[in-house]
Structures are given as C-alpha cells and as structure tokens.
Amino acid sequence: MSIKELLQEKTNVDEVTLRGWVRTFRSNRFIALNDGSTLANLQVVVDFEHTPEETLKRITTGAAIEVKGKVVESQGKGQSIEVQATEITILGDCNPDEYPIQPKKHSLEFLREQAHLRVRTNAFGAIMRVRSTLAYAVHKYFQDNGFFYVNTPIITGSDAEGAGEMFRVTTLDPKNPPLTETGEVDYKKDFFGRETNLTVSGQLEGETFAMSLGKIYTFGPTFRAENSNTSRHLAEFWMIEPEMAFYDLIDNMNLAEDFIKYVLKYTLEVRREDIEFLNQRFLEEEKTKPQTERSEMSLIEKLEFVIHNDFKRVSYTEAVEILKNCNHNKKKKFQYLIDEWGVDLQSEHERYLVEKHFGCPVILYDYPAKIKAFYMRLNEDGKTVRAMDILFPGIGEIVGGSQREERYDVLKQKIEDLGMDEQTLWWYLELRKFGTAVHSGFGLGFERLVLFTTGMTNIRDVIPYPRTPQSAEF
C-alpha cells in the first residue's frame, strides 16, 4: 500500500506494511516517511525502547526502510493519522556523510548537478508529479474531444520547416567519412542513405494525418541545436502540436484557449497538494525580490486567473500601435525600439503587452508575412499571414500557431521565392493537390506550460534531465 492510498483510506486500515525513504528522523522516535506517491510524509512512531540500537542508527535521511505497524489517529499537528511501528527493516542504508541531499534547502544550481537525486526533494517531487499530470491532461483533453494521437518521426530527412538549427543524426565514421567524387560527404552511405536530422517540429507530418483523420495531435520530443543558454531554452524539449482539418484561425484560437484552460484546471484539481506546496515556495521566492518586482498574484491566483478569464485577442497591427505609443518606448526603455510596422517583436515587447498593458494572456494574430514561416495562410491584404502567438505573463510565447496555406499555387510560389527545396516537400505540396481544405494548428512548448504551472523560473528545473549547450550529463 502506498502512503497516498493510506492517507485516503485513513482509519479503514488497521495494520499496514509500508516501504519508502526516510526524510527525517528526530528524537530517535519520529520518522517522516515518503514513498513518492504524494508530497505528504507519513509520521512513523518508533518504539525506540524495543528497537535495536543498531537499527536506530541506520534510520538516516535517504535510507530505504520497510515499516510494519498500526494505523492510529495522530497526536501531532499537521497530520490526521500516523503509524506506530511494530517492525522496522532497513532495506538500503544511506550514509549521511556522503548523501548530497540533506534535510535543508539546497540551491537549484547544486541540485541540477544531482539531477538523479533532486527528485527526492519536496520541490522536485512536486514539480515532476505536476509535470506527469499535465501530460496526462493533454492526452485526456484531446482524446475526449475526438483527436487522434500521432507519433510523427523524430529522425527526419527534411529540414523544411526552418524553425531552427538542427542536430545531424549519423552512423558514418566521424573521423574519415566516405566522400563523393567531388569531395563532399557521401550521405548515400549513411544509415538512411541521405542526410538526416532530429526534428524541429512534427507539424508538416501532422498535417498529412489531419487531412485524413480530421483532428490529430502530436506530443513528443523536438530539438534545436541553438547555442542559447537562457532560462527559457532547451536543446531537447517536448512539444504538443494539434492539427485540425476545416479549422480556420479563429477556431484555432478558440481551441488553444480552451485547451490551456482545461489542462490547468485539471492539474490544479488533481495535484492541489503539490501546487499548494509550490505556491508557498513561490511566495517565499517573491519575498526575496524588491517590492516593485514582486508578482501581484500568488501562483494559485495566477492559475485561477488564466482559467477564469478570456485571453485578450489583439492583431499585430494593433499591438505595434500600442507599443509605438507607449511611454516605455518613448522613454527608450526597450532595448529594441518599436518605430515601424513589420518588425519582429522581442521578448521585452511581448512581456510589456502581457504584463504591463493588458495584464492577462494575450493572443496576437495576423503577423507580417515576412517574419513568419512559409506555410502560413496569406491574408487577402497580401502582406499579413493568419498566424497567432499566445503570450503568457512571466513566460512570453507559450503557443505559436497559424491557419495553414491550403492553396497549391500560393504555397508553391512561396517555397520557390524562399529558395527552399521543393523536392523534399513533394508530399507536403500534394496535400494541396488532393482534396485540400482550410486547416490550422499550433505548437505548445510543454516545458513552458510546466514552468507556468509550477511557478519555477528556469526551464532546466521542470524537465528530468535538461539538455543544453555543453551539458548532456546522465
């Protein structure tokens, strides 16, 4: 039986056998036992007079033990029940002089170096349970709403999306690769008979399935070989990408908003205890900041706010007007000043809009075609595309999506104009040749959603083993 089950069933249980790890042991009497099933520790009361000295010594932080005992109402504060141990077995010792995880607060930097152990702390246990529940909520939402899960390929021969730098996947001899007659690397001799990379997005393949199954979603790892060491970027991250036939941009926005609200609501309900712990952690972190930089809302208030309020929908053109005329721009407080229509928005602009101007999640749409990807539906004005980004407070862009260009001629022309390789996109173009229709989709970076839900600030702390430049330990 797990501690979670015991705490749920409570006094219906009389005798129990529990296994877990010692979090603390005080006064030779009280063990805080945790088995990972829940944030809560169970208090185990040791009959130290009848327990061998040798055993008592081995009950140390981190040790794995088995406890047999009686479930009784607790005398102490903060718990309804406790277990009076009748038998304690040490399963695995934990030498306190060597164990890196002590019952005190460790820095996040230190814990990143102990990624195989950090999940044994309250905070990381909570984060990883929340991550798991969020992932499940993603599947549940889509499956309940008639979407089919599609596993698009990870190794890809097309670098067509151009979303970012790619990792090469190869089995060629790294030192002496086979060369062609002209002295180039001969990828015909590589495993797949061609140059292959790790995917930056499953969208294009996702579209092929949407154009037959109707509504699909992907949820898998994606990769960017970008040398950006920021608190918001990973070289390997998980992405959710729904694609829907017959959806226009408005349908797409409605779906994205409904989806985000659902997964937050579900997770807040199911993982209330963990999120309350993270809420406390968040408030304590905020206290260390100068008054002016503190969040006006607690973590839970932020989640509730997003769940219960409409996202503000603003066109790129409106957004640029707001930014151009705001005091922040006039006083030259932006690093990149906004002076004309057509510029790409930087993180500082997005955050200004979300955090200062609107004070709520914002959906920006109808961006200039020039700053967006080739597959986005051109508007009738000939200069904007039916793109939408969802911007979140503290996170910035959390969703990027668009209505897709469904017209064969327009798409083909765009591919040519950009000098892209039409050959590798033959199958993508064929979707527009055989029964094309309006369709849309978006991508949501899963770790950014976990960041928002847990109140953490560094993306390295919401994925089990982060992959970043110069770092692939474990």
Add this chain to the structure above:
Amino acid sequence: MSIKELLQEKTNVDEVTLRGWVRTFRSNRFIALNDGSTLANLQVVVDFEHTPEETLKRITTGAAIEVKGKVVESQGKGQSIEVQATEITILGDCNPDEYPIQPKKHSLEFLREQAHLRVRTNAFGAIMRVRSTLAYAVHKYFQDNGFFYVNTPIITGSDAEGAGEMFRVTTLDPKNPPLTETGEVDYKKDFFGRETNLTVSGQLEGETFAMSLGKIYTFGPTFRAENSNTSRHLAEFWMIEPEMAFYDLIDNMNLAEDFIKYVLKYTLEVRREDIEFLNQRFLEEEKTKPQTERSEMSLIEKLEFVIHNDFKRVSYTEAVEILKNCNHNKKKKFQYLIDEWGVDLQSEHERYLVEKHFGCPVILYDYPAKIKAFYMRLNEDGKTVRAMDILFPGIGEIVGGSQREERYDVLKQKIEDLGMDEQTLWWYLELRKFGTAVHSGFGLGFERLVLFTTGMTNIRDVIPYPRTPQSAEF
C-alpha cells in the same frame, strides 16, 4: 459536427453541415463521405437534378467537400441514417487521373511509398485510430494506478545499456571535424561538449525516478542503428518502460500481464468498429495462405483469448528442456538446434514455445546471466538472473524486463567484469549507495503491441512514417 458525433446522436439532429472527403460517388447520386472521425462513411444523397453539372463533375474520390443537408432515415442497407444534401461546396478538388489512392485495394508496399496518403484508406485509418487509442490506454492505465509519467532524455551521453548500436548526434563539421592533438575527433567542441547518441532505452534514468517517486513509466521514442531489414524491426520506435521501487520479479510479471490485458480490453471496447474491420481484413489475408498456415483464431478471438487467459510462466531452464526434447529439435527443423543450457533463444524457439507448445502468451524467466544485461538481479544460484520476457503468438518478444540488481558491490563488480565505463554510470551506481531497495521494470515495444492489436504483419504498417535502413522519406 463530425460524422462520428452525427452517427451517435442520430435522429436528434435535423439540419447538419459536414465536411470531409469523398470516398466514392456512384450513380451521380450517392456520396460516401468520410471525415476521419470514424471508419464509417456517411451516405450523402445528391439531388443531381438541382446540382450544377460543374459541381457533380468535381465530386471525385479524394475531393474535400462541405455538405449542408437534412438528416433522414436511410433507405439503403448498412446504415441507419443518411443526409439529403441541400447544398454541396467543393473545398478542394482531387484529379482522379493523378490521385494515387483509388477506391480499390492497393498493395501495402505501394502504400508505404505514399505514407502521407495511405491513412486515407480504410485499413490505415483504422490502424492509426487503434494506435492512438492504445497509446491513450497506456497512459490511462498507469495514471489510474499511481504511476508518474517521466520524459527520460532522448539525447544521451551514456551508451551504457548496450542494448544495441547507436546513432550519433552531432553538430560538428561532417567533412572536417575538429581533432585533438592525438588526431581523434574532438568531441569537447561538439554541441554538448562530449560524444552523444540517441537513446536505446530510458530505463536507467527511469530507475532514478522510481527510486524517489515510487512508480513511474516512460513512453517515448527509442533508436537502434541496426542494419536489420525485417518485418519486426524499426530504427526508430516507441517504447513503454515502467519502473517500480519495491517490486520483485513476480510483482513485475503481474504488472506486465495486467497492463497488457487492460490496454487490449480498453482498445477493443473503444475501437470496436475499427478492429472489426481489421478482423475482416485479417480473415481475408488468412484465406490467401495454405490451410496449414492459417491462424486458428480470428483477430478478435486472439485478443479475447489474451484478455481472458493467464499467461503461462515458465523458467528458462524448463523452456530449454522442452525445446531440447521436442520433435522439432530432434528432427533438426530448427535453424539453431537446442543442445545445451545457456544458449540464447532465437525467434524460432520462442515462437515454437508460444504457438506450438503452449498455445498462449508465455512469460519466460530466470535466464542465464551471460545472455542478459548487466543491470539484472543475480539469483542466489550465481548463474541466472531475474529476467523475464513475454512472448506473444505471431509477434515473439513483446516485453523484456527484470528485477534490477540493487546491491552496490555486485553491480560494481559486474560493470568492472564487463569492462564497462564506470565513470559514465556514477549516478546509476549511486542509486545503490543511497537508500537502495529491490526494484523492477520492463520495456514494451509499442509498435509490436499495435501489430498484435491490428493483426498486421509488417511493423512498417503500424507507425506513421517508418524509419528503416536506407529509408527516411517524409
């Protein structure tokens, strides 16, 4: 509204607007419309006298159309309702002279070359919907049973598991890689500052989470750079890997059996219609075989059989006795004859046990240590390990698992004996140093489960875009 929703709600709906693709159009009158939400086509009755000739011409197989009309009881066989069209709009044409997917039976080989379109056929639509539901059942089972989903890393610096050949992941110049002073490739200059590969298994990292969260599972892509062009192998496939603290080998077997039965039962219920279609397909395929090679059971009977019968549990030692003494072996009908204890079992032996001898799924356990991986728990006999493989009729190995070696000294010795790199495994060894305990886990190749559930025979036909030697199209 989707066709699936319409068929469920039936006569509660009066007027509808539907969008989908034309499967067939006969007698200028009856459109079989499919939108991917379900296997079933909806019959749309065209009022051809009041529909422009120009529109009628464009209603061809594969075309995307929008239909407005009235829902009425159907006169025809095989459907309860149909839609009498009042308005038909062509959304996207489909030139019958160019469209590769015709309303006839195509070969699986041909369809693999049209992987972006093959999901528009009945069979592949059914397969991919079944795949999606199976995946959801996996998540549902684990989440309902207190497991946490863990995303273990895809790019890994440790090739420790030794489960197979690996793909290198790199951003180094392929033609002129930087070299060290001794002339080796200088991986310090690579993206991650070390040599990195695509993971062959998330197990080792999964164990780190099990030893704190208790029960976890992974479900993600894994990779093998093996040059094996068989109907059971992919270079990129999805794997499910649960890991449980405090589980011994028997607990592990119980879990695996219960898990498989659950996901099959769930999928058979939810995707009954698709599986019935695949059942028919299976029976037709069987008819093309010689009488002696035909399956005794239909696809649905096989699924029901697995759901309702215990898996047979047999030790490796017992299995070798059976094989050694069977007529098949004595008559030298095996390619590899079984003559002594200790040999690895080949696919032919596994299939003999499952299909001929026992006639049911078999769990083989307690294998010779020498033919199994380093991390498996050594038995007291000093020569076998607590491994288990689950073998399925027609599939062979579908699950491979074990109780993990939890003893620090034994594991360290094993790593040394095998000449493995202890340095890259420091964190894995530390699990045995800090609060170690009995724990177990297994891996299940998801595509093999999809193969079994759909009755297909080539693994390339149950994943959207298969990756195999010399093939990474799309």
